[in-house]
Amino acid sequence: MTVKEKISQLRDLGAATVYEAQGAKGALDHGMKPIDPTVRMAGPALTVDARPADNLILHHAVLKAKPGDILVVDAKGFMEAGPWGDVLTIQAMKLGIAGLVVNGCVRDANLIIGLGFPVFCRGLSIKGTGKNQPGKVNVPITIGDVVIRPGDIVVGDRDGLVVVAQEEVDSAIASSLAREEKEMQQRKAIEAGTSNTAELLNLTETLKRFGLV
Amino acid sequence: MTVKEKISQLRDLGAATVYEAQGAKGALDHGMKPIDPTVRMAGPALTVDARPADNLILHHAVLKAKPGDILVVDAKGFMEAGPWGDVLTIQAMKLGIAGLVVNGCVRDANLIIGLGFPVFCRGLSIKGTGKNQPGKVNVPITIGDVVIRPGDIVVGDRDGLVVVAQEEVDSAIASSLAREEKEMQQRKAIEAGTSNTAELLNLTETLKRFGLV
Amino acid sequence: MTVKEKISQLRDLGAATVYEAQGAKGALDHGMKPIDPTVRMAGPALTVDARPADNLILHHAVLKAKPGDILVVDAKGFMEAGPWGDVLTIQAMKLGIAGLVVNGCVRDANLIIGLGFPVFCRGLSIKGTGKNQPGKVNVPITIGDVVIRPGDIVVGDRDGLVVVAQEEVDSAIASSLAREEKEMQQRKAIEAGTSNTAELLNLTETLKRFGLV
Amino acid sequence: MTVKEKISQLRDLGAATVYEAQGAKGALDHGMKPIDPTVRMAGPALTVDARPADNLILHHAVLKAKPGDILVVDAKGFMEAGPWGDVLTIQAMKLGIAGLVVNGCVRDANLIIGLGFPVFCRGLSIKGTGKNQPGKVNVPITIGDVVIRPGDIVVGDRDGLVVVAQEEVDSAIASSLAREEKEMQQRKAIEAGTSNTAELLNLTETLKRFGLV
Amino acid sequence: MTVKEKISQLRDLGAATVYEAQGAKGALDHGMKPIDPTVRMAGPALTVDARPADNLILHHAVLKAKPGDILVVDAKGFMEAGPWGDVLTIQAMKLGIAGLVVNGCVRDANLIIGLGFPVFCRGLSIKGTGKNQPGKVNVPITIGDVVIRPGDIVVGDRDGLVVVAQEEVDSAIASSLAREEKEMQQRKAIEAGTSNTAELLNLTETLKRFGLV
Amino acid sequence: MTVKEKISQLRDLGAATVYEAQGAKGALDHGMKPIDPTVRMAGPALTVDARPADNLILHHAVLKAKPGDILVVDAKGFMEAGPWGDVLTIQAMKLGIAGLVVNGCVRDANLIIGLGFPVFCRGLSIKGTGKNQPGKVNVPITIGDVVIRPGDIVVGDRDGLVVVAQEEVDSAIASSLAREEKEMQQRKAIEAGTSNTAELLNLTETLKRFGLV
Helix, strand or coil: CCHHHHHHHHHHHCHHHHHHHCCCCCECCCCCEECCCCCCEEEEEEEEECCCCECHHHHHHHHHCCCCCEEEEECCCCCCCCCCCHHHHHHHHHCCCCEEEECCEECCHHHHHHHCCCEEECEECCCCCECCCCCEECCCEEECCEEECCCCEEEEECCEEEEECHHHHHHHHHHHHHHHHHHHHHHHHHHHCCCCHHHHCCCHHHHHHCCCC | CCHHHHHHHHHHHCHHHHHHHCCCCCECCCCCEECCCCCCEEEEEEEEECCCCECHHHHHHHHHCCCCCEEEEECCCCCCCCCCCHHHHHHHHHCCCCEEEECCEECCHHHHHHHCCCEEECEECCCCCECCCCCEECCCEEECCEEECCCCEEEEECCEEEEECHHHHHHHHHHHHHHHHHHHHHHHHHHHCCCCHHHHCCCHHHHHHCCCC | CCHHHHHHHHHHHCHHHHHHHCCCCCECCCCCEECCCCCCEEEEEEEEECCCCECHHHHHHHHHCCCCCEEEEECCCCCCCCCCCHHHHHHHHHCCCCEEEECCEECCHHHHHHHCCCEEECEECCCCCECCCCCEECCCEEECCEEECCCCEEEEECCEEEEECHHHHHHHHHHHHHHHHHHHHHHHHHHHCCCCHHHHCCCHHHHHHCCCC | CCHHHHHHHHHHHCHHHHHHHCCCCCECCCCCEECCCCCCEEEEEEEEECCCCECHHHHHHHHHCCCCCEEEEECCCCCCCCCCCHHHHHHHHHCCCCEEEECCEECCHHHHHHHCCCEEECEECCCCCECCCCCEECCCEEECCEEECCCCEEEEECCEEEEECHHHHHHHHHHHHHHHHHHHHHHHHHHHCCCCHHHHCCCHHHHHHCCCC | CCHHHHHHHHHHHCHHHHHHHCCCCCECCCCCEECCCCCCEEEEEEEEECCCCECHHHHHHHHHCCCCCEEEEECCCCCCCCCCCHHHHHHHHHCCCCEEEECCEECCHHHHHHHCCCEEECEECCCCCECCCCCEECCCEEECCEEECCCCEEEEECCEEEEECHHHHHHHHHHHHHHHHHHHHHHHHHHHCCCCHHHHCCCHHHHHHCCCC | CCHHHHHHHHHHHCHHHHHHHCCCCCECCCCCEECCCCCCEEEEEEEEECCCCECHHHHHHHHHCCCCCEEEEECCCCCCCCCCCHHHHHHHHHCCCCEEEECCEECCHHHHHHHCCCEEECEECCCCCECCCCCEECCCEEECCEEECCCCEEEEECCEEEEECHHHHHHHHHHHHHHHHHHHHHHHHHHHCCCCHHHHCCCHHHHHHCCCC
16 A cells, blocks of 8 residues: 555544544644535645744745645644635645644635635634744644644544554554444444444443442 | 424424523523534433543443433533544434533534534544543533533524423423514514514613613 | 725625735634625624623614614623524614624524524524613724724625725725735746745745745 | 531631532532632622623622622623622621622722632623613522522632532531541551552552553 | 822722723723732833734833833733743833733743732743744734723723723823712711612612612 | 752743743743742653543552652643642652642642642642543653653743753753853843843844834
8 A cells, every 4th residue: 555545544534533543642632623624634744833923934834845745833823813825725735735734723714615725723814924933844843732743644524633653654544444344343233233332342340330230 | 292292393493592482591601502503403301420531421321311312411511522423423323312412522523414413512522532430310410501400301503502491391382482473573574664673672761761762 | 986886895805805905904803703604794884882791782773774884793702692683683684784793692593694694703692682781883892902983894704804994995905906916926826836935925035034945 | 506607617628628528519610719819708698690791780689698698699701890899898898798709700809808808700800880780689590510599508718619508518517527537547647658648548449450550 | 290190190099990980991801910919000001013922022112111101012912922021121120111011921920020010911921932023112002902002091900901091191080089089988888887889879770670679 | 960959950040041041942831830829849750641530640640759759740631620639739748749730720729838839730620530540650741732751850930831851951951051141141231221132132133124223
């Protein structure tokens, strides 16, 4: 399986499944969500350490990206600025960038959604950003209590975002598929009425200990 | 009119109308909203007092539910865990549960919306939950400054949620219908241009007292 | 160009473009958003200084509005009341009011969206409002750190809201059109691959100063 | 023991101890705190259901209070108004009121602290309140997910507030004293080095189950 | 009375009294508070429009100040940076600056409090600020829904901050003194037991209208 | 210099100085503050990955600590539980633990402050915690976007908290001392009036570029 196929598979598996399958780690906080809830996205992170309300470093980072990359920007959670908009979206799509994650806001949401470019962020703000501050590209950053290193795979959908360490992609896919297979069996048993979730998840002993069975 | 018909009627009347009609009480806070804004839901509450970031008691509660019940879960407002997902949704639908209210988050939103299962909560989080903590089923709980007792009727739509005390269902329906009838007359008068809201709501005296007329 | 045409043009240009074009000013905070993200709206403000959880003054203000006006209401950001609902919407549409901005919540969202009446606010709440408190109409108000005077033009879409001073409408349109033309050229150059955003925005010198080129 | 002595004992035991001793219930949310962290307070609740940003009903409630009562006011959590200040404090102290709890803000904090009048609230706001809205006195109210009925005993200190049901005062005192005695023994054992918290609280089995011992 | 004496008088009257006396206007939101609650401060505003997480313009503004000025800085409410610290405090005190208001955070709080320099802000953050962004000095700014123009008088104490328009200083003092005198009479009547707050504030009619008397 | 002396020196230098001196990194977010603002604390981290509203793992961790250690607990930012109180404080002091950092709340604040035990957290909550959930000790954790590894040095005071990597302690001290020396010279120059902050920090060129000089 090529790297591209693996990334595609992670995207299809989805954030919640991959998160659980890799050992309940790597999920960004609940405030990071897609501006279009129907998008699905996966790709290696090109990380950006930005300053709040400034997008100079974004203009630099976009040109460093390889096709398929996802820009992952720590804009420090500042909500009253939209450091990403239509022109950067067009530039990013031209270069084959696969999506954007911003710890902060974006603007021009109608156009971005219309173009089908996946964007995950905390909200929308039209307020302007300067082009005066330095930043760093391809350094480890932290968003939502998750450390994201350059090249880590970012998976996003309506539920939110999860990060898979580059060296754990194969095991994450394997355990995600195993988890999907297991859940498929569970769903069949539930729908057939032959078992229920408490039994399927072996919760009886714990329920007994609390006097609930 | 059967209980089922009454519940159906409350669902059609909608949360805002029922809230006003029963005397401006029973509305949960504005943060509790449907993950699919187009759903409408009504049913008797099966209440669950849960611990944050743990869904053991949910697996227990689901099996206690009767068809048509709505699970109403106080997960203490914790936003960084999604104690409800796809498997529990399938189990709940298999058992005829009519919907879910969680003071907290859920995950697997795409699948839940696809299945048409009504879920009201504070947000989406893929972060994991344990299965280690006790809880209580069918005890009074409090969400958003509203006490919800087992069997109270929960009504939800895009506007949010309202709770109708079991013993006040008939009067709530009656006054909701009266309110709808009255508003229908008001709308007709407004659309015909024969009267306006200030007149229809008898606000002239109050406006005068403040020097506004 | 008539005033009506100018307003229509501002609506089509959109909040983000107008904000930038008029010098990065006039944008309301990121929490003020349309309840239907697809709407676009523009019109002169009929300002209302209201008290939290009370809509007496709204009933007064609605009758003062001229066709095309947008009611801009400072309800003090209180989230646990919905001072605007279906009856006021019908009244407003009957009178030709073009939209509503509320620093607070509204209710009856399904009906309002169905009627196509543009509403921008902080959220949805079904909780009731009294009709007991005074207020002021057509006085300067402040929402989201922006002063809004009666007659200022309010422009709103998915990105949020921007306010254009009455006396700056012509210059805002002119600079917005110039900005659109310029961005069109930039997009063409980007799509043709003849230039990139860093070059088009003359960022090279600044990037050099920070050692990024 | 007189009622007065019981209340005095609850105040000395403190909010955290009483909360745990009565079965981990009755604690208001963490946002409700004393404006002077050194105060300690206890007394029966005279409940007030107020509207946000209005203190008409407070002026009514104060005159209904008996010496030793604590005014417990649901002002709906609105932060941009201070419905209680110096004059009401003087009136309350004149009448022997023992303290104030407000789901909202107060003002004149320097004077209130100087007079030694215990006030628990969410913050300080000098913004004005009207005297135009109705309210209710001595009805059950809900603050921080806790239902407070008239006559329930409110206990407050630096840690926050806990409510004891009127009919459970004796058992709450008894179990609080038992808890204090037990903790005293634990502290002695800890300080003597003869035992540690894990042993004293019988946590070994649970720790073993998780592989921690 | 000299300007200096007037300012001193406003400081002694305090934020809450001045706010009410000038017609319930000019109060900043409840989140703006002194880092040392015992300070009292008043003086003309030297306004600063800053960018979040950058203090270049503060270094410029400090040198523009006249003795007695209060620096009033809109740092856009960003909480994860402390653009003011010990060195700027020493510089400000050397120049006779009377205090600081920041819509944001500061650091070096122990030293600032030790020096007795009044600082009002939203919190404490040690996180660094750049010195790369432009800003404006002595332009109207908006904090907490209040417009502050250069030269407006800022009054602050434990309750928070209020702004008095330069041209309304005399009337604000006069009405504050009148209000203090009136409240003094009210307190006397309350303490003597000859009247109560409801009577003194003429609330009987309103209370009757709501059936409360 | 012994390790103990180094830690003592970092405590005296304080969080803000150490943060800046080590390159503007390692500062926890502004919400993490001491419950007694006058304390100062430094020591190596014994990290704890806990579940919200459960303190089983804390009872385990405390017994793993060496004298001088600081317990650094990620309780997931949950505010409605106080997993640390008086008994654990006594146990911790008996064992020579130097302080506590909790991403969450604590209770028994009066007693903890009285004993002089340094505690940094997000707030106070008396709400109970279970003893049912697993956790991890001495694993890397993340609080406020900062990764904390076992043995990293935590420095805290009124301004907040900063983390120094174990291997960078010497360089952090050296650069902090250099920074203090430099600031001392700057203060002297400022107080003598021989220079000002803009000159001392070489800001003239940047100010000129923005037309501010």
